[in-house]
Amino acid sequence: MPDIIVKPASLKELWKTLPGLPAARRYLAGGTDIVTADNAGVERSECWVDISDLPELAGVEETAAALVIGAGEKISGLERSAAVRRWCPVLVSAIPHFASPSLRNMATLGGNAGNASPCADGVCALVAEGAFVRLELKGKRRRLPLKDLFTGPKRTALRRDELITAFEVPKRRHAGAYLKLGPRSYFGISKAAVAVAAELERGAVKSASVALGSVAPVPLYAAGVSAWLAGRPLSAGTAVEAAARVKAEVSPITDARSEAEYRREMCGVLLERALLSLAR
Amino acid sequence: MKKDILETKKGNFEITVTVNGELKELSVKNGEFLLDALRRHGWKGTKKGCDTGDCGSCTVILNGRAVLGCLVPAVAAHGGELTTIEGLGTVRDPHPLQEAFVEAGAVQCGFCIPGMILSSKALLDRAPRPTEAEIRKALDGNLCRCTGYVKQVEAVKNASARLAGGKRKRG
Ligand SMILES: Cc1cc2nc3c(=O)[nH]c(=O)nc-3n(C[C@H](O)[C@H](O)[C@H](O)COP(=O)(O)OP(=O)(O)OC[C@H]3O[C@@H](n4cnc5c(N)ncnc54)[C@H](O)[C@@H]3O)c2cc1C
Ligand code: FES
Ligand code: FES
Numbered sequence: 001m002p003d004i005i006v007k008p009a010s011l012k013e014l015w016k017t018l019p020g021l022p023a024a025r026r027y028l029a030g031g032t033d034i035v036t037a038d039n040a041g042v043e044r045s046e047c048w049v050d051i052s053d054l055p056e057l058a059g060v061e062e063t064a065a066a067l068v069i070g071a072g073e074k075i076s077g078l079e080r081s082a083a084v085r086r087w088c089p090v091l092v093s094a095i096p097h098f099a100s101p102s103l104r105n106m107a108t109l110g111g112n113a114g115n116a117s118p119c120a121d122g123v124c125a126l127v128a129e130g131a132f133v134r135l136e137l138k139g140k141r142r143r144l145p146l147k148d149l150f151t152g153p154k155r156t157a158l159r160r161d162e163l164i165t166a167f168e169v170p171k172r173r174h175a176g177a178y179l180k181l182g183p184r185s186y187f188g189i190s191k192a193a194v195a196v197a198a199e200l201e202r203g204a205v206k207s208a209s210v211a212l213g214s215v216a217p218v219p220l221y222a223a224g225v226s227a228w229l230a231g232r233p234l235s236a237g238t239a240v241e242a243a244a245r246v247k248a249e250v251s252p253i254t255d256a257r258s259e260a261e262y263r264r265e266m267c268g269v270l271l272e273r274a275l276l277s278l279a280r
Numbered sequence: 281m282k283k284d285i286l287e288t289k290k291g292n293f294e295i296t297v298t299v300n301g302e303l304k305e306l307s308v309k310n311g312e313f314l315l316d317a318l319r320r321h322g323w324k325g326t327k328k329g330c331d332t333g334d335c336g337s338c339t340v341i342l343n344g345r346a347v348l349g350c351l352v353p354a355v356a357a358h359g360g361e362l363t364t365i366e367g368l369g370t371v372r373d374p375h376p377l378q379e380a381f382v383e384a385g386a387v388q389c390g391f392c393i394p395g396m397i398l399s400s401k402a403l404l405d406r407a408p409r410p411t412e413a414e415i416r417k418a419l420d421g422n423l424c425r426c427t428g429y430v431k432q433v434e435a436v437k438n439a440s441a442r443l444a445g446g447k448r449k450r451g
Contacts, residue, residue, distance in 0.1 A: 001310075001311035002311075007356075008444060028356075031352065032333060035351045036333060036351070037355075039331065074343070074345075096417065100420050100421020101300075101399065101417070101418055101420060102346045102347055102402075102421050103338055105345040106348065106352075186417065186420050187420050187421055
């Protein structure tokens with residue numbers, strides 16, 4: 001742990017404090033990734049800037065067109081939000097698979113995205129939801145499609161000191177599913193995960209977006225199969241062919257958790273199951 | 281309460297925390313996690329099983345939420361309110377959850393139990409009459425290498441019935 005931890009009380013204070021801090025600094029939200037990295041000796045900042053209680057990052061808010069989820073809101077807070085249940089079916093389906101109850105009391109979506117791991121469950125679900133990410137740097141704001149935030153394993157398009165303030169999920173009526181394959185049914189990092197959001201109309205898919213976890217260098221938006229699904233009947237035949245197609249879009253590796261070929265196969269199996277679950 | 285942390289001497293900080301209802305000034309070391317600070321100051325009921333967020337034996341309730349003491353920098357608890365297992369009951373007057381755990385035979389070596397009980401308390405505070413599935417999910421992050429979990433799930437069920445029954449009588 002670095003010697004210096006500072007805790008600004010507001011965004012304004014944060015931007016004022018930053019210039020005086022050591023150059024090797026990082027944000028501390030729930031700490032569940034950064035502390036683990038620190039324990040493993042791969043996190044060597046001289047300063048952590050504690051943003052866990054910044055009021056500007058908290059809460060869930062509805063605008064006319066979107067649900068705005070604060071980057072610092074705890075995952076357990078989202079679990080209990082009626083607005084999240086209404087507008088984010090994929091995220092709702094992912095949350096029970098996200099770590100454990102006490103970790104969900106600490107962890108945030110901002111940290112899930114900031115950590116930029118390809119196996120981040122919250123991020124993977126939000127990519128399928130078509131979310132945008134709101135960023136701020138010293139009062140300057142910008143907005144990106146969440147899928148474009150990730151540039152490689154543990155690498156993002158974030159500028160130095162740039163803060164993720166919120167995620168915007170466009171409001172639309174859609175169905176969603178999140179299936180995660182891990183070493184046990186709950187609490188574990190995935191070997192592969194599939195997130196599907198789909199607008200359905202009279203038994204057919206009007207539009208769909210598929211995202212995959214742990215099978216590419218980044219949380220992967222599967223553009224090919226997402227586009228292919230549009231206009232197809234939501235049938236067993238469609239699910240089987242989508243499964244075959246998604247396997248061509250992923251680029252899994254073999255590591256301590258699983259093997260590349262198994263992961264590729266499972267992307268197909270999970271997508272088929274996820275699509276069929278939407279038909280029910 | 282003052283929110284700023286006072287540096288007392290190099291590498292040491294005084295933090296103010298309410299522990300089990302009592303306001304305390306604790307000196308914590310640079311780089312020290314809440315779990316280690318608590319144990320060093322004598323609250324040894326909070327256990328260290330893994331130090332990596334995986335086992336749940338360090339669970340404490342901070343500002344109303346069950347969190348893992350091994351992942352919280354001690355200074356981050358400044359100004360907060362903390363419940364450890366020592367705050368739940370005593371040997372003479374145990375908390376209904378503690379009683380239910382003993383009666384069900386849910387305790388073997390006991391190492392995981394403080395965390396199990398605090399996670400169970402967090403569940404019952406939120407959902408007084410949980411289903412078995414809800415109990416299993418709530419204890420998902422609490423690993424036990426002795427019991428096989430069956431008795432612990434039973435204990436939480438029994439405690440929930442007792443607590444809910446008690447409330448009805450009082451109400
Ligand atoms: C035992 C264990 C199990 C886990 N299981 C899962 C799981 O099942 N699924 C899963 O997805 N994850 C899992 N995780 C990983 C972790 O809990 C999540 O990634 C979590 O969302 C991280 O959020 P945090 O708030 O704790 O981030 P922190 O650790 O505080 O931060 C992570 C990184 O993001 C940066 N950051 C944080 N907030 C912001 C922000 N607002 N703007 C810019 N940068 C920011 C930090 O500087 C840091 O680099 C697990 C972790 C542990 C220890
Ligand atoms: S010691 Fe904290 S989770 Fe194991
Ligand atoms: S009783 Fe021994 S670890 Fe649970």
